[in-house]
Amino acid sequence: MKVFVTGGTGHVGESVVRLLSESGHDSRVLTRDAEAARAWAETIPRVYPVRGDITGGVHQLAEVMKGNDAVIHIVGIIIEKGTPGFEAMHTEGTRRVVEAAKQAGVKRFIHMSALGAREGAVAHYHRTKFAAEQIVRESGFDWTIFRPSIIYGEYDEFLNTFAGIARLSPLIPVIGSGRGKLQPIWVKDVARCFVSALEMSETFGQTYEMGGDKAYSIKEILRLLLRSMGKRRIFAHMPVVVARMKAKMFDYLPGKPPFTEDQITMLGEDNVCDPTPLKEAFGLSLRPMEDYLSERFGK
Ligand SMILES: NC(=O)c1ccc[n+]([C@@H]2O[C@H](COP(=O)([O-])OP(=O)(O)OC[C@H]3O[C@@H](n4cnc5c(N)ncnc54)[C@H](OP(=O)(O)O)[C@@H]3O)[C@@H](O)[C@H]2O)c1
Known part of the structure; x- marks a missing residue:
C-alpha cells in the first residue's frame, strides 16, 4: 500500500514507518523539516518525506496526500508551550488532516489517540484528544x-529522562506519591497494531485501548529501571501543590518545561486498561517491560 503518515519522524511514528517499510509498504511522511528528514529517510527503504504542517492549509495537505491508499495520523503533543496548543494540534489539526484526506480521496484512516481520552476529562490533553477522535468517527472513513x-x-x-537523572544524581524526583498507575506498552508492539490494522477490515470503526500486560505505579517503573541499571537511588517526593507552583513558574521561563500542570493533572488518575481485546484482535503477545529494560539499560 501507499501510506501517508503524519508524525512519522517522532518516537512512535519512526517505528511505524520502519515496520511499514519492512512490510513492503511505501510511506510518505509529513514533516515540517523535509531537509532533516531526507537524511533520516535514506536509511529506510520506501520512505519519502514530504514537507507540510497540520496547522497549515488543507489544500496543501490534500495535494501531498493524493495517490495514497491510507492515512496514519500520529501527530500529537504532550506539552503545549512553544507549539500552537492542544486545540490547534489535536482537534483542529485532525480536522484538517481528515478534510485533506477527503479532498485527496483517501478513505482508510488510522488515528493515534491516547488512553484516558474522553468527554469531560480533567486534562486538557485528553479532552482535545477525544474531540479529535470524534472528528475521525464522524468522517465517514474506514477508521x-x-x-x-x-x-x-x-x-x-x-x-530516557529518568535514566539520565539516575546516571547523574543520587536523587530521583517524583511528583506526589508516585502511586498513580500506568500500563506501559512497547513502541514496536504499538507499531505492529498500526501496520496490521491497515488491511484488517474487522478493525474498521473500532477503538482499541492499548497497554502492556501489567500496570505499574510510577515508583514501580522507576524501581525496575534502577534495578536494570544496577543503581540504588533515593526518591525525592515533591508535593503536588509545590509541583503545580513550579509548573506555573516554568511557563514564564524560556525553554521546554520539565513538566506541566496538565501532566500533573494526568498523574492524578490511573492510566490503565484491559489489553485482552487488543491482543485478541491482533493476535499479539506483548513484550514485558522488564525484558526491554534489561536489554536497553542493563550493564
Ligand atoms: N509517547 C507516548 O507515550 C504516547 C502515549 C500515548 C499517545 N501518544 C500519542 O502518540 C503520538 C506521537 O507521540 P510521540 O511521543 O511519538 O511524539 P514525538 O516524538 O514528539 O513526535 C511528534 C511528531 O509530530 C510531528 N509534528 C509535530 N508538529 C507538527 C505539525 N505542526 N505538523 C506536522 N507534523 C508535526 C513531528 O514531525 P516533524 O518534527 O518532523 O515535523 C514528529 O514526527 C502523539 O499523538 C501522542 O499524543 C504518545
Whole structure:
C-alpha cells in the first residue's frame, strides 16, 4: 500500500514507518523539516518525506496526500508551550488532516489517540484528544482509533529522562506519591497494531485501548529501571501543590518545561486498561517491560 503518515519522524511514528517499510509498504511522511528528514529517510527503504504542517492549509495537505491508499495520523503533543496548543494540534489539526484526506480521496484512516481520552476529562490533553477522535468517527472513513497508555522505546522521554537523572544524581524526583498507575506498552508492539490494522477490515470503526500486560505505579517503573541499571537511588517526593507552583513558574521561563500542570493533572488518575481485546484482535503477545529494560539499560 501507499501510506501517508503524519508524525512519522517522532518516537512512535519512526517505528511505524520502519515496520511499514519492512512490510513492503511505501510511506510518505509529513514533516515540517523535509531537509532533516531526507537524511533520516535514506536509511529506510520506501520512505519519502514530504514537507507540510497540520496547522497549515488543507489544500496543501490534500495535494501531498493524493495517490495514497491510507492515512496514519500520529501527530500529537504532550506539552503545549512553544507549539500552537492542544486545540490547534489535536482537534483542529485532525480536522484538517481528515478534510485533506477527503479532498485527496483517501478513505482508510488510522488515528493515534491516547488512553484516558474522553468527554469531560480533567486534562486538557485528553479532552482535545477525544474531540479529535470524534472528528475521525464522524468522517465517514474506514477508521480505526488506538488509545495507548505510555509508550516506551529507544526515543521515549519518560525512561530516557529518568535514566539520565539516575546516571547523574543520587536523587530521583517524583511528583506526589508516585502511586498513580500506568500500563506501559512497547513502541514496536504499538507499531505492529498500526501496520496490521491497515488491511484488517474487522478493525474498521473500532477503538482499541492499548497497554502492556501489567500496570505499574510510577515508583514501580522507576524501581525496575534502577534495578536494570544496577543503581540504588533515593526518591525525592515533591508535593503536588509545590509541583503545580513550579509548573506555573516554568511557563514564564524560556525553554521546554520539565513538566506541566496538565501532566500533573494526568498523574492524578490511573492510566490503565484491559489489553485482552487488543491482543485478541491482533493476535499479539506483548513484550514485558522488564525484558526491554534489561536489554536497553542493563550493564
Ligand atoms: N509517547 C507516548 O507515550 C504516547 C502515549 C500515548 C499517545 N501518544 C500519542 O502518540 C503520538 C506521537 O507521540 P510521540 O511521543 O511519538 O511524539 P514525538 O516524538 O514528539 O513526535 C511528534 C511528531 O509530530 C510531528 N509534528 C509535530 N508538529 C507538527 C505539525 N505542526 N505538523 C506536522 N507534523 C508535526 C513531528 O514531525 P516533524 O518534527 O518532523 O515535523 C514528529 O514526527 C502523539 O499523538 C501522542 O499524543 C504518545
